[in-house]
Amino acid sequence: MKRRQFFRLTATSTGGMLLLPNFLTAQNLFDINTTLSDNVLIFIQLNGGNDGLNTFIPFSDPLYYQKRPKIGIPKDQIINSVNGMGFHPSLKDFAKISQDGNLTVVQNVGYPNPNRSHFRSREIWQTASDSNKYLDYGWLGRFLDIQCNDKSLAALNVDNIDSLSLKSSLANSITVKNFNKIKQYNATPENQLKLSDNPQLDFVRKLEYASLEGMDEIDKALKKAEKLNESYANNPLSKNLEWMSKLIKGGLNSRIYYTSLNGFDTHNNQIQRHKKQLSILNDAIFSFYKDMKHNNLLDRVTLVVFSEFGRRVKENGMGTDHGTAGPMIIVGGNNKGSVIGKNPNLINLDKGDLIFENDFRSVYATLLQSKFNFDSKAININNDVISGIF
Template sequence: MNNRRTFLKTVGATSVALGTLPHPVFARTAVNDPDGRILVLVQLAGGNDGLNTVIPFANDVYQKRRPSLALGKGATLGLTDELALHPQLSGLKEIYDEGALGIVQGVGYPNPNRSHFRSMDIWHTAKPGVADKRDGWLGRAFDAASKKLAGQVPAIALGTGRLPLGLVSTKFTVPTVRSLKDYQLQLAGNKAEQTTQRKQMRELVGSGTGGNSDLDFLRRTAATALDTSEKIQSVLEEYQPAQPYPQNGLGQRLQNVAQLITADLGARVYFVSLDGFDTHAEQAGAHNSLMTELSTALSAFYADLKAHGLSKRVTTATFSEFGRRVKENGSLGTDHGAAGPMFLMGDSVKAGLHGAHPSLTDLDQGDLKHHTDFRSIYTALLEDWLGWNAEAAVGGKFKKPRLFA
């Protein structure tokens, strides 16, 4: 069996079965800092309608400008005498009432750009005035903290095959994983037959190749692939969620995040995305569904972390490239706007409302004016949560809101 042709066939099968070159992040069995804090970013791609997320239901302008889309007091989840959450955010409302959800209002940046691509780049690079996509804000943070992160993989992006710009670093390679189930060695046969196949593969890749450097490289690749498969299999078998996750895309991605966090793999940042927020037409139904997916997924994730004793170590933050305009359009939807809210979730978060709700009359070309620069939020997340210097990441010094208790 130990010949060149069989070896190449086995290595090829191993690599194809895994679907991607394995990353050493999954070979780690412990975290250098077991008490290290973790940040989970949830991107709401497309431009979430902040006015129908954190709703100024008592505002006459809101009701008049949105005759079809406006939601009243009786149809929302009250926060104050004037503000409420979307009715489908009941799971997040419970977390808010428990004291583990903060809502930062009116987040944006000067001279807002209403292009999806450009505005998303701005949020990912923290460079509103420069079209520079060489690295991302978190990538620069990783680089600045490289001594603290030595030997670690700082972040993992899940549910995507393309690395998000915000995680692009000059010193670290950040893996992307579509699904943990797909990131395993797929073998035919029953469990006993699969065990035999794994044993044969391990004997083969561990036998050496007679000094052939190319084959030695393939052997090491195959050995790492097998290690990866076994580590992922262990993660999936040992992990038990505290409650069932919703059967939607975001729920499954966040369950994967929880699996990796509970496995203590060492990553400090996790990134997932929920698409579909570009609601130009017939917004009501689509936004209801998105709010349901967001709330059910985040609430299941929080309950899971809490049951595993991790809810104080993990902060989850949502963001979107922009909000929507105050006035609804003629297609029962809303067009690209500017400022919007961010959610922060976790037992270490300073719960409640942060900042004032933007004015609905003092507008910037029909859009809400931002009260909080998103780079100040990034600064707080980096410095007050992860313990890293933020200046290189955000391109300067920004006054931080107090986001953590």
């Protein structure tokens, strides 16, 4: 296998600092720890800063329309109203999931001393650090380092780039760009592991071989799920979720999946741009939701949607600028189908931005505790869990 092709296919093994003595056998890289439950967490990161106020909308507050005379969503278009809040019309199927009791909204999620830079705020969310601290490894990567056997394929990133969230001291996740190429790179005899007297060369060989074995496990899972195909919407995010669904139905041991959707930096032409992106999100998640429900997997699969920050309360004319807090959305996993937190306070603002009510790390702590019986303090997330989500 050509090295250039290998790295193009997998993007990278998301391990960060991989030390040669830790490589024992390729099999070690893909044996999941039996203490990890069969629950699955899937994260969708909305890149660009999703406008939460136009996603889950405080339509009953007249200040919403005063501050957004051009981009405010008309009351007669808002759907599934609950306690003065409702969904953007493009999220019509979110409303259906909510009515089924399988969607929870956590309102006003953020963190102290917010950073309005895309890159820095994503880093804060992905490492679960304080806004003035920098961490080398992602919050999920640190969790997997503790929870999983040495070098298990515990997580899969389905994207064009790696996610810092999964970066760890062990190689327990990989990034796959194109599942259609998996079959071309199985661990065939000519690619079997061959060691030499050169430790540096062996390091690369073992990394490549381990990833090949990981892709072989992925291919096996895809084959097992061939007769369990469901109809999905036609968009890139939907395709990523469809691949994840096949791997889950095919019995892949991975317990964490990660992907992203770009296009939420709506400084201008927000009405059309936001409508388009929310439609993609709606169609993709509803396709996945129906699939999981039909195959009796919804109770153990939890999907989490978040963005690095929300937008400013007041429009800038035809769009919105970088803000702070916003909603997180949770689908499946036996969530209670509730709305957590107060409606956005449009009077008491911080320099024109919402003041957060729920720290995103509390949501992380809740997910780890509920789904894996894991105390987040072990990875230096010391926030309390949030009651009422699960």
